[in-house]
Amino acid sequence: MREFMTKRSGLVPTVGAILALLGVSVSATPSEATTYNVDLVVGGGTVTGSIQTDGTLGPLATTNITGYSLNLVEGLLSATLNPGNSSFDGSGFTDVSPGSPNLTATATQLFYNFGLVYDAAFYLNANNNTIFCLHDAAGACSVSSAAADADGGAPAMILGLGNGSFTFTPESGDVCIAGECGTTPLPAALPLFATGLGGLGLLGWRRRRKVQATAA
Secondary structure, three states: OHHHHHHHHOOOOOHHHHHHHHOOOOOOOOOOOEEEEEEEEEOOEEEEEEEEEOOOOEEOOHHHEEEEEEEEEEOOEEEEEOOOOOEEEEOOOOOOOOOOOOEEEOOOEEEEEOOOOOOEEEEOOOOOOEEEEEEOOOOOOOOOHHHHHHOOOOOEEEEEEOOOOEEEEEOOOEEEEEEOOOOOOOOOOHHHHHHHHHHHHHHHHHHHHHHHHHHO
16 A cells, blocks of 8 residues: 555646646637727827727737727827727738737737738728828838828837828837736736646645655
8 A cells, every 4th residue: 555655646747737627727818808008108199098809819810809999199189099980900910911910919918010011000081190000110001101101111100190290109029009018928827837836736745645644
């Protein structure tokens, strides 16, 4: 009996087994919608509000954006964009440009890659130029040629409020545009991994006590 218990005490369950015992599963696509707060300074203006997704993590398609409410302000001019009065264009998303996703999501942040060759824009209409455009490395803002020309074709965030002028902030690489942009994101699986390690320690402790009790 002692030999049997000693051999069993040498078995080490995997973290996955521990999580399975706890009834915990890890999914890259949560079922609950997620709201990311927006608080950006764009040139001489600001963009605040929120962007909603269906909860998908990783590269996003246009269909993963389920709502938005963005307040655009520059000086005395302002506008609010939402699905009821404006449009969203995401030519750089995975369903349009597979393998080159511009927008990716973590549990707490949205990142836009300004190093790729597509763009995304929230806009009142194509002729009004009331727009918040995420301008890519190809120098395009597909719904507004005027906005595209405003920064000389370099990657940037561009804000326009329908008065024929635009303000912008040059960007490069992956930039947090919404969510907890002032913090370093915690990997979504890290708390589950810590739980698994704790479970391993607990099972090891219980097995050692059983072996000691049998030996006694």
